[in-house]
Structure formats: C-alpha cells, structure tokens
C-alpha cells in the first residue's frame with residue numbers, strides 16, 4: 001500500500017485527494033497546507049491528519065509518496081524536501097516557473113532511486129489518448145496542421161491570488177496552454193521554433209488571451225490558443241488536426257466529441273467522460289512504483305515542455321520568433 005501525503009490543498013490538491021480514492025494500492029494518509037482554512041477543510045473532507053508544512057509531514061508521518069500541489073514557484077523546494085526524505089514524488093505541472101528551477105529539478109531526480117512523475121494530465125485524458133491513437137494509426141494520413149483551444153471559464157482564484165502575479169504563474173501560457181504544448185509534443189516530438197502573441201500588458205492579467213504558433217522538427221505546424229478571459233460559460237477544449245487524408249476534430253462540449261472525416265466517411269466516437277484522468281495519472285504513478293519503471297511523464301520530459309512554454313513567453317516579450 002502506497003501511503004500518500006498531499007502538499008497543498010487548494011483547487012488541484014482537492015481534486016487529487018478525490019482521485020486518490022479511485023487508485024487501488026494507495027491510501028491518502030495526510031495533507032499539508034500553510035493555510036488554516038484549507039487545513040480545516042482537508043480534515044473535514046477526509047477525517048485525516050493535516051499539518052502546516054511538508055517538513056512537519058516528513059517529521060511526523062510515515063508516507064511513501066509526496067504529491068506536490070502547491071503554487072508553481074514552490075514545486076522545486078517541496079520536491080527537494082521530498083527527495084531528501086527519500087520519498088516517491090508526484091508533482092503538478094508546470095514542472096517549474098523558470099528553466100533554471102526546472103534544470104535543478106531534473107538534476108535532483110536523475111539517478112534518484114525512487115520514482116518522480118509530473119502531472120501533464122492531458123496525456124491521461126481518454127479523448128486525447130484516442131485522438132493520438134487515431135493519428136498514430138494513420139487514420140487521417142500524414143499530420144500537417146494542428147489547432148487547439150483551451151479556456152472559457154472564470155479566472156482561477158488561487159492562494160493569495162497568485163495566478164494574477166505573472167512572476168509566480170507565468171500567465172495563461174505557462175499555466176494553462178502548457179497542457180496543449182505538452183500534448184502536441186507528445187504527438188509530434190521536438191519543436192523547432194515558436195512565435196506567440198498575448199494580451200498580457202495590454203489588459204488586466206485576468207483577461208489574458210494568447211496564441212502560439214509552433215513549427216515542429218517533423219514539419220507539422222501547430223496553433224495553440226487559450227484564454228483566461230472571463231467570458232461567460234463553461235471551460236472547454238477543442239482540437240483539430242488536418243492530415244493528408246482527412247481531418248480529426250474534438251470538442252469537449254459535444255456529446256460525440258471526436259469526429260474523423262476522411263474519404264471513407266465520417267466516424268464519431270463518444271468520449272468516455274466517466275473516466276477521471278487525474279485518477280489515471282496517479283494510477284500510472286502507483287504502477288510505476290510497483291513495476292519499477294519510469295512514470296509516463298518524467299521531469300526531463302516535462303522540462304522539454306517547459307522549455308517550449310518559456311520560449312513562447314520570450315516570443316511574447318520580444319515580438320520575435322524563438323528558435324529552440
């Protein structure tokens with residue numbers, strides 16, 4: 001039984017706590033949070049011990065795995081403490097706020113005997129997995145262009161409004177669009193160059209809308225777009241991928257979200273939305289421990305995605321194309 005300690009019981013920590021209940025072979029044992037109201041909520045939700053810091057958790061409780069759900073700039077320090085404590089580590093995306101922090105995290109985890117996995121959850125989202133399989137099976141031929149969208153809900157309200165502080169969150173590109181940057185890398189491999197535009201600096205942080213154009217080394221062109229703009233409505237995601245033989249598209253708002261259009265006709269696939277992708281990514285972590293293998297997303301892999309996201313931020317800043 002893997003005994004789990006969650007550090008950070010905010011939006012994602014609460015989702016992880018629920019998801020751990022669905023992961024066989026694991027048990028949520030303790031929660032740490034620096035905020036008294038979050039600690040009280042954790043105790044009420046799960047009737048578990050709750051402590052004020054990762055240090056107190058390591059000192060007082062016997063855990064096998066630390067699940068890092070604190071704001072992004074704190075990922076490195078909590079991971080360092082977990083590794084010093086010889087624990088397995090699961091850390092939320094993005095790996096870090098800067099390339100330097102990310103590099104240090106890769107170094108910390110390389111050669112480390114316990115497992116370290118990073119939460120790029122889109123790779124565990126069934127519809128995105130199915131689209132990838134269709135693309136890999138050549139259903140729409142050679143990939144040419146991909147267009148993605150993510151957004152549509154309210155601005156995220158985090159601890160001390162940290163999402164509104166660009167130095168902490170990296171804005172909509174680093175915090176939100178990194179999901180699609182990672183998915184596109186998973187589909188098409190290395191990125192050659194990046195150009196991005198954002199409303200940052202021209203509108204309030206809460207109204208950021210961004211567009212990123214990518215060219216992959218294999219020649220595929222990507223357009224990754226997303227928004228923290230507070231237009232009314234539900235959060236949704238969309239993907240269109242055009243290949244030499246047809247188009248595959250996905251819209252999370254549809255009841256038959258995946259649509260493939262080729263000369264052979266139109267094929268619709270119902271998304272198995274009942275599956276919780278957060279539980280699937282945590283299950284992969286537990287299986288990686290049992291099977292003594294790497295989790296699907298290693299710190300090194302997440303560092304490569306971080307590099308693309310930070311290149312997009314650099315492009316926004318300079319107005320120039322950034323070569324990787």
Ligand SMILES: NC(=O)c1ccc[n+]([C@@H]2O[C@H](COP(=O)([O-])OP(=O)(O)OC[C@H]3O[C@@H](n4cnc5c(N)ncnc54)[C@H](O)[C@@H]3O)[C@@H](O)[C@H]2O)c1
Pocket residue numbers: 007008009010011012013032033034035038052053054069070071072074092093094119121156157158159160162175
């Ligand atoms: N994978 C996803 O879908 C997804 C979704 C949301 C957030 N995230 C990521 O998860 C991380 C957290 O985001 P969030 O939305 O949950 O933020 P949040 O502000 O809602 O929650 C963060 C929690 O950490 C606590 N905290 C802050 N400093 C701490 C410290 N030093 N020690 C212990 N606890 C501390 C806060 O009190 C708060 O409860 C970010 O890196 C974010 O990018 C991922």
